[in-house]
Amino acid sequence: MGQSASAAANSSRRESNNRIHGSKSKAMLQADEEDFEIVDCATDFISDLSDECLACIFRSLGSGDRKRCSLVCRRWLRIEGQSRLRLSLHAQSDLLPIIPSLFSRFDAVTKLSLKCDSRCVSVGDEALVLISLRCRNLTRLKLRACRELTDAGMMSFAKNCKGLKKLSCGSCKFGAKGMNAVLDNSSALEELSVKRLCGITDGSAAEPIGTGVAAASLKRICLKELDNGQCFGPLIIGAKKLRTLKLFRCSGDWDKLLQVIAERVTSMVEIHLEKLQVSDVGLTAISNCLDLEILHLIKNPECTNVGLVSVAERCKLLRKLHIDGWKANRVGDEGLVSVAKNCANLQELVLIGVNPTKVSLEALASNCPNLERLAFCGSDTVGDVEISCIAAKCVALKKLCIKGCPVSDIGLEALAGGCPNMVRVKLNKCRGVTAEGADWLRASRPLTAMILDTGETIQGLLTGRGFVACTLRRWASNRNNS
Numbered sequence: 001m002g003q004s005a006s007a008a009a010n011s012s013r014r015e016s017n018n019r020i021h022g023s024k025s026k027a028m029l030q031a032d033e034e035d036f037e038i039v040d041c042a043t044d045f046i047s048d049l050s051d052e053c054l055a056c057i058f059r060s061l062g063s064g065d066r067k068r069c070s071l072v073c074r075r076w077l078r079i080e081g082q083s084r085l086r087l088s089l090h091a092q093s094d095l096l097p098i099i100p101s102l103f104s105r106f107d108a109v110t111k112l113s114l115k116c117d118s119r120c121v122s123v124g125d126e127a128l129v130l131i132s133l134r135c136r137n138l139t140r141l142k143l144r145a146c147r148e149l150t151d152a153g154m155m156s157f158a159k160n161c162k163g164l165k166k167l168s169c170g171s172c173k174f175g176a177k178g179m180n181a182v183l184d185n186s187s188a189l190e191e192l193s194v195k196r197l198c199g200i201t202d203g204s205a206a207e208p209i210g211t212g213v214a215a216a217s218l219k220r221i222c223l224k225e226l227d228n229g230q231c232f233g234p235l236i237i238g239a240k241k242l243r244t245l246k247l248f249r250c251s252g253d254w255d256k257l258l259q260v261i262a263e264r265v266t267s268m269v270e271i272h273l274e275k276l277q278v279s280d281v282g283l284t285a286i287s288n289c290l291d292l293e294i295l296h297l298i299k300n301p302e303c304t305n306v307g308l309v310s311v312a313e314r315c316k317l318l319r320k321l322h323i324d325g326w327k328a329n330r331v332g333d334e335g336l337v338s339v340a341k342n343c344a345n346l347q348e349l350v351l352i353g354v355n356p357t358k359v360s361l362e363a364l365a366s367n368c369p370n371l372e373r374l375a376f377c378g379s380d381t382v383g384d385v386e387i388s389c390i391a392a393k394c395v396a397l398k399k400l401c402i403k404g405c406p407v408s409d410i411g412l413e414a415l416a417g418g419c420p421n422m423v424r425v426k427l428n429k430c431r432g433v434t435a436e437g438a439d440w441l442r443a444s445r446p447l448t449a450m451i452l453d454t455g456e457t458i459q460g461l462l463t464g465r466g467f468v469a470c471t472l473r474r475w476a477s478n479r480n481n482s
Helices: 003-033 051-059 063-069 074-083 094-104 125-134 153-158 176-185 227-236 255-264 280-286 307-316 333-344 358-367 382-394 411-417 435-444 466-481
Strands: 085-090 109-115 140-144 168-169 193-197 219-224 242-249 270-274 294-298 320-326 348-352 373-377 399-403 424-428 449-455
Touching: 051 074, 063 074, 063 270, 074 094, 085 358, 094 125, 094 399, 125 153, 153 176, 227 255, 280 307, 307 333, 333 358, 333 411, 358 382, 382 411, 435 449
Parallel strands: 085 109, 109 140, 140 168, 168 193, 193 219, 219 242, 242 270, 270 294, 294 320, 320 348, 348 373, 373 399, 399 424, 424 449
Antiparallel strands: none
């Protein structure tokens, strides 16, 4: 009886609690309903977004995602097309019939790339003129292997697209008249890149390029693999605001032209000279650019310590110096010591086929406190002594790249205890380095990124000069991201 009474009492208490909690839950639910409007999960919020907001979202997406989004509905198709500023097309001849409809959809394009396979027939003048009529706000144009374009087509394009800021053309067949038409009409042009322009191979009789209004605004000129690149001389000389000049594998004697350029264009901060017929005369002329910060001397066998000393003594703001001596042994300690004494701002030094010794490396370490990036490739004199010097004295060094140098495990041991700010080391094809030494260095510096190829077991790393080139690209990418 006692147990039955107790069970009945407990049951009564539970029912009472349930009624109390039930009433509280109901009261709370009523309060929630008063404070918050219950929303139907099927409501389409995206349809309430303005066109401008959707356009901003599309601009933040990658190319593939944009294409997929454009297939969702007609509205998204329209907005995606109107918000696309950059367009890259396969510029084959069969592109011509669809240009009207294509650019009716993408009517806001400002950056256009037309690329054709070298084995195919490219678009011609008619296609380029049609594009120029529908893209009058074009600011950037890249042409690759568009061999059917002629001077006439470029002249018509230039008249329709006068707001061009950047032009890059490679393996095209139009010539000086087409190029001059662009320069005559593009008063805002800031960057010009020309590679293998087949229409200007008429030797000394070639028409000069660069008497137009564009010279006044140009800041960057890059010429590659031109048989008669010196016909761009008037353009370079007239570009008073020029900041960057890059000349790659362009035939002809450049010493005299560089003398004239350096006398009249003193604002340059970056100069690249690769496989040119240029000597110490040209380097001495370059030294007139007192604001020079970046200099690349790649495979110019007539450039020696004399020319490098001239640059170092006058261009005291030099930050980056790349030298590929091509095993000519005409640049060495004398030139590098002068750089060390005069260029205290040096941050990056790349030496390929150059043989520095402890003398110059010690001077660089002592006089260049901001030296952060060093690369050696095929340097016969960079061994354990030189690496030990770097480890002991280059306190600011962050990235070191060594390929094909006589470094051994002794040099690695020095690296383990030096360069306190080191974050990345690449060591490739140094025959004196063993797998055990590489493993020991990894264990000694666990916080430093190590890429060590002893040539024994590690496979798949880049070979040749591409190893250094890849390293430099990563350095540049990291600096841009930061």
